[in-house]
Amino acid sequence: MAEVDTARFLADLHELRQIGKFKTGVHRPTYTPEDMQSRHWLMDRLREVGLTPSMDGIGNVIGRHPGPGPHLLVGSHLETQNEAGWLDGALGVLAGLALARAGLPVDVVAFADEEGHYGTFLGSRSLIGDVTEAQMDAAKHNMTGKPLREALREAGLESLPRERLDPSRYKGFFELHIEQGTQLENAGLRSGVVTGIVGIRYFKITAIGQQDHTGGTTMAERKDAAVAAMRVLSLIDERFPMHIGERTVWTCGRIMLEPNAPHIIPGKAELVFQFRDISEEVMDRLEELLHRIVQEVGRRDRCTLSVECLNRSPPALAHPAMHEALRQAATKHANGQWQPMPSGAIHDAQQMAKILPTAMLFTPSIGGISHHWAEDTKEEDLTLALRILADAAENYLKQ
Known part of the structure; x- marks a missing residue:
């Protein structure tokens, strides 16, 4: 040796x-x-x-x-x-x-x-x-x-x-x-x-709502992009565990709001989200679930949501x-x-x-x-x- x-x-x-x-x-x-x-x-x-x-x-x-x-x-x-x-x-x-x-x-x-x-x-x-x-x-x-x-x-x-x-x-x-x-x-x-x-899959999740006044806009009228984005993350944490592998992990490492001001309802929210797993099959399953969650939140919060895949690393x-x-x-x-x-x-x-x-x-x-x-x-x-x-x-x- x-x-x-x-x-x-x-x-x-x-x-x-x-x-x-x-x-x-x-x-x-x-x-x-x-x-x-x-x-x-x-x-x-x-x-x-x-x-x-x-x-x-x-x-x-x-x-x-x-x-x-x-x-x-x-x-x-x-x-x-x-x-x-x-x-x-x-x-x-x-x-x-x-x-x-x-x-x-x-x-x-x-x-x-x-x-x-x-x-x-x-x-x-x-x-x-x-x-x-x-x-x-x-x-x-x-x-x-x-x-x-x-x-x-x-x-x-x-x-x-x-x-x-x-x-x-x-x-x-x-x-x-x-x-x-x-x-x-x-x-x-x-x-x-x-x-x-x-492997890693990166996504940009975008929510488009209606920018408006925080005091003058009633809760029933609001289309709050930040709330929609946070609901996506909440549902991910709720539902992903039922579809993961032994070492699956996921993270939202970046959240951006526009206009990001304390007295304005956000008209746009953007999340950079990723998940990782050793199995392509598991990642396929999670990607499909992510799209379903985004569609559901878009209907519920009356915002326009989209998912863009930024990168796939096998x-x-x-x-x-x-x-x-x-x-x-x-x-x-x-x-x-x-x-x-x-x-x-x-x-x-x-x-x-x-x-x-x-x-x-x-x-x-x-x-x-x-x-x-x-x-x-x-x-x-x-x-x-x-x-x-x-x-x-x-x-x-x-x-």
Whole structure:
């Protein structure tokens, strides 16, 4: 078995967390000076272990193994959410670095903007040829509105070409990640072998009523778009539980009212709503139910309601042979303290699965906390995860 240097692995993680340090976490939003510093830091580490590093025009960093294949691609991302954690993404990248240091034929990748500051999986989608120049031109920061092209110019990436992965080079893609949930911790387990990554469906639900005076308009006369929108959410929470899978989740993360003034009945309400599940059948069922709820509320509240699907991301199931390699390694190293489990969060592995065999491994998150500076994992669990990943990677390469 390849001998991984767990002490160096932990030292690398702690060194990287100093770049953009915020309390006990990090603040490295995409294309900021801190993010770019972390990418150049990684390129130096890749050279040290004998890989040939490059950075492309969207910020993806790849360190290529110079020897013969078959090769594995291993990695994740380096940028973070605002004032977030030190392990989300970075763990998977430095695990790849540790595998390369141990002599495995691994290419290490750090995808750009997995956190979605300028789009949805821009880096990994670009590497599989799923981002057009027109989409690059149109992309803007999700909060500030800064154009992507401007951010790339400021980061020194504007003149670089975007790379495209060659699937024939790789036998598969592995990604190690923190769980970002409480299932493992609550069960007293130390590792999770991911069965698949959930699919997501995003919707914009719009209610059009009648803007009017809050004092002069009687309740019988009102067509209140806000009330209609809230009733949709109430019925979703009431009826979805009768049609869901074991790990279905749903969220309304954005509510907008027009004109959004205290003395005016809202004439328009807009919800951005999503649900996630590992099963397309379950998601089909929920989408049909959502449309029925919206129709019912439109009739009841005398508002015009509509549903627009903004995005559909299909589930990505783990490749059977890679999944089995992880299961066997977890059985060997975790001494029964592991379980198979779906990923409720989305990851770059979901994009890689479109062109490569793919599998993921989870390590516990203390308190389930992620996307927050308090995010953490026990060091003994981090090193256990690295040993499981290395064993699985080595055995899968022999198949």
